[in-house]
Amino acid sequence: MSKGGKKTAGGQYAVMKKVLRYVGRYRFFLICSIVCAAATVVLTLYIPILTGNAIDCIVEAGKVDLTAIASILRVMAVVAGATALAQWVMSVCNNRIAYHVVQDIRRDAFEKIQVLPLKYLDAHPYGELVSRIIADADQFSDGLLMGFTQLFTGVLTIFGTLLFMLAENVGITLVVVCITPVSLFVAAFIARGTYRMFKLQSETRGEQTALIDEMIGNQKVVQAFSYEEKALERFDVINEKLGKYSLKATFFSSLTNPCTRFVNSLVYIGVCITGALSAIAGRLTVGTLTCFLSYANQYTKPFNEISGVFTEFQNALACAARLFALIEEEPQTPEPEDAKVLENARGEVVLKDVAFSYVPEKKLIEDLNLFVEPGKRVAIVGPTGCGKTTLINLLMRFYDVDKGSISVDGTDIRRLTRKSLRENYGMVLQETWLKAGTVRENILMGKPDATEEEMVAAAKAAHSHSFIKRLPDGYDTVLSEDGEGLSQGQKQLLCITRVMLCLPPMLILDEATSSIDTRTEMRIQKAFAGMMKGRTSFVIAHRLSTIMDSDIILVMRDGHIVEQGSHDALLAENGFYAELYNSQFVLSE
């Protein structure tokens, strides 16, 4: 824990430097903001002096210097106007810096995501990455903004006030300086206690959310087993605990304000006594006293704010650190300079001595050799979760092999441009993913310049034309990202149409069309069959007919390829494939 703390403390400096690099692009606004902040502080501090001077001119009946007051008030008006202007310009500059810096960082982060290897993306939950780009960046911009506006002006105000006070009266200034630390001490003391309670509170809250997530999220199971009362009992135990911690946390944290306010009033009173006594001794005018009293108010305020801003700022730096960690992540292996462009592949795929694993400790694929002649069909079979998608990851070069090589038409795929390799594959995965946008945009993804006729022809071939036509706006119907309003089957049909339109020379198909009704499924099978004709295809097969029609069957189990060969050869081997095959066909016991 402490080790990690040190690390981040050391890292904070580095993070700060990186932040400054981004801020540096807006140097002009930064300088402008600093100048305005300084002006604001100085002018704000000048006003109490003017007020004091004015009050000094108002002694008692008959002793009021109206002309002097009038000129002081005129100066005051100008100063107030200038302060307001400086304040506004400063805010605008700060806004500009903060929002643009965040936009820049966000763009860099997003661009990085596009070139990160899937190995990284698969290992990090999407939610977490999204929250870095969105929530962390947002928090960072808030912190940055607050830091600029409040931290800077706060510090300036403190020093400015001290200087102004010293210039007016040393004695009273000393009183103020002596009492202020008490306020800080009290605030820090309370903050320590509060922090402990807040930690307990948020831990309990997490515990409770987990329980809610479990019980409400799986309500069907809860109800099926009449577990409701028991669940409520468990909930109540945590709820009571949360109530207890929450009360303490809320109460302790709400002590900060009254307590610091009390200490501040002590400062105020201190100024009052010394000021009044000096005034009686004739060393001070009432106006100066007024001025000091308002300084006493102003002086303590930034202290309270700064502690809050400081935590916020640290938080912002932590967010920035997470963003930078993403931005500085190693991108996928760059393509070699002389990378070949694969055009109209014949579709000869050769895997030679391929070894691959997601984690070094857990070997997955070892010594895999496979020779696929152009136009042949490869079926990948095995129980759910046996790692069939791993092979797809390698073929598409979403992942690179650890050992050995994969080549297409005799060229190692690492010597091809990713773009051209992937262009030569058509892929339909089980998880149907649609882009937020119109149906048309989704279908045209692989071939943006396709004509209307080509698109409709593809849709007809994939049996999606009829349902698309029935959508509210036909091909221009806007879909949300998760394809809300479409059935799982319809989504799958759209994904098939997408590939049908560009029809590359090699195919990767996941046959899990379980979510489409039987008849459509049969049509899709036919469409698939048509597509596969003359194309090298890799099929994650679920249908026996597909499997038996394939030229090569790869049998996978627990991530390993355990058997390889034609249907008959594998049956003759009487291994795992035979077991799978037979268990499906036992009729009588």
Next chain:
Amino acid sequence: MKRLWVYLKAYKKETVLAPLFKMLEASFELLVPLVVKRIVDIGIASGNRSYVWRMCLVMILLGAVGLACSVTAQYFSAKAAVGFATKLRHALFSHLQRFSYAQADHMGTSTMITRMTSDVNQVQNGVNMVLRLFLRSPFIVFGAMVMAFTIDVKAALIFTVVIPLLSLAVFGIMLLTIPLYKKVQERLDKILGIARGSLTGVRVLRAFHKEEEEIREFEKASGALTELQMFVGRLSAVMNPATYVIINGGTIWLLWTGALRVEGGILTQGAVMALVNYMSQILVELVKLANLIITVNKALACGHRIENVLERPADNDGPDASRGGTGLTGPRTAASASGTKEMPVPAVEFSHVSLTYPGAGAESLTDIDFKVMKGQTVGIIGGTGSGKTSLVNLIPRFYEATAGSVRVNGIPVQEQDLRALRAGIGVVPQKAVLFKGTIRENLLMGRTGIEEETLRKALEISQSREFVDEKPEGLETMISQNGRNLSGGQRQRLTIARALAGSPRILILDDSASALDYATDLKLRRALRSMEDAPTVFIVSQRASSILHADLILVLDDGKVAGMGTHQELLRECGIYREIYSFQYADGGKEARTR
């Protein structure tokens, strides 16, 4: 909001005392400028040192009493707010638990969780802030004005101009910016959507090499966000300077009027000071008030959302008002009915059942009509969306039939005690869900009186005995949340064991073997058959092989029964069944029969 206030009622004392003490504190604060005035006018003017000391003591006293009042107020308001939230959470949780499947589906899990967590927190925060500040801030603003009036009416009139102007500046800008901030949020959601999409669809996007297009789209949306943020920022940046100008304008005016009044002998120097002090107190409180209003606004919105949930009557406690009556007679008659041998009552009977989900346009099940005798096995097959799961969900009354009747042991399910009904039915849902806890806790699910022997049997039949025994801690092995430390197949087998542990008379396997390989699936079905006093079993499946041997097979197509009978009968008579079967078995169908 009425439904929510109920939970605050238990804290009546606190809700009254908290603002009261806050007001007390505020009054003491308001007295301070008056004391300062006296110090100036009496103490300094007459050179009376002891008077200054005495007045300062008074001020310390005021501060100390104010602190005491404030701390008391904070305690009361924290207690009321936290207690309120605790009660509210309890009420919400138990209310949500009584939601029927249809209601829960309609609302969605993430919404329910948000209501219970962040929405309640916001409301708690809102209640706390309101109790603390809602009286205090206006009290100080108007108190300061009233105090000014006690000093000098003519000078105080300035306050009546400045306060409305300040309010206008503060609230006007707020009013302008709040809707804009909502728009900012929308644009932020937009870039969030793009970021999410580019991650969830990363394989497809890369397959179609759309990376650069994504970046362009993101940059566009991000630029639009920044633009709006800048605009709103410029607007809200006006607030501080504007209030600053107004307050200082007021002060200037006050000083000038004060000067004239002092010259005229009506006011003293100290009085002018006090007036200036009051002026500066107003601004701080108005800004606090503005922030408070934002918090309260948020809390109100959350409160309304929570209220909406609470207002929705939970389906599961509606008809059960009659629980006591039929609940007692229901299960008993069921037992006696199955006991009498002359007239065997079907274990499950559907007569002309239809189901329309709330809000759905078309029926999901239409005119389902069949009978199953005790101990029989029913296979249900059909494509996705054909209504298989809907059908079995009617048996434990997870949903209610919109037409026709569903009878279990001869008694309509609506007339049976829900608990007793469900206790007799073992459900294995599609999704293999396990809870955090030991394997034993997961099997028992809070049910008492399940013997060790029954558990062992359940594990054996569900084919999970082997892997449970392999674990060093056996039944006491901890399962992590969502059962992440088990494989899909293991989870599924445990959910089957869980259903069997309750010695159900009816067992529903809703496509439960999907994560099992064929061999295990087969072993499981064999074990189920060989059970003594075997339950009536419903097997929902997409695989023809899983239901081939059922006593009765229902073929569903688009919510209707397209065929009913045994495998052989259906092969002869039902076109759709033949289609599915021959399709799944391809030309292996022949082979299979000869084997």
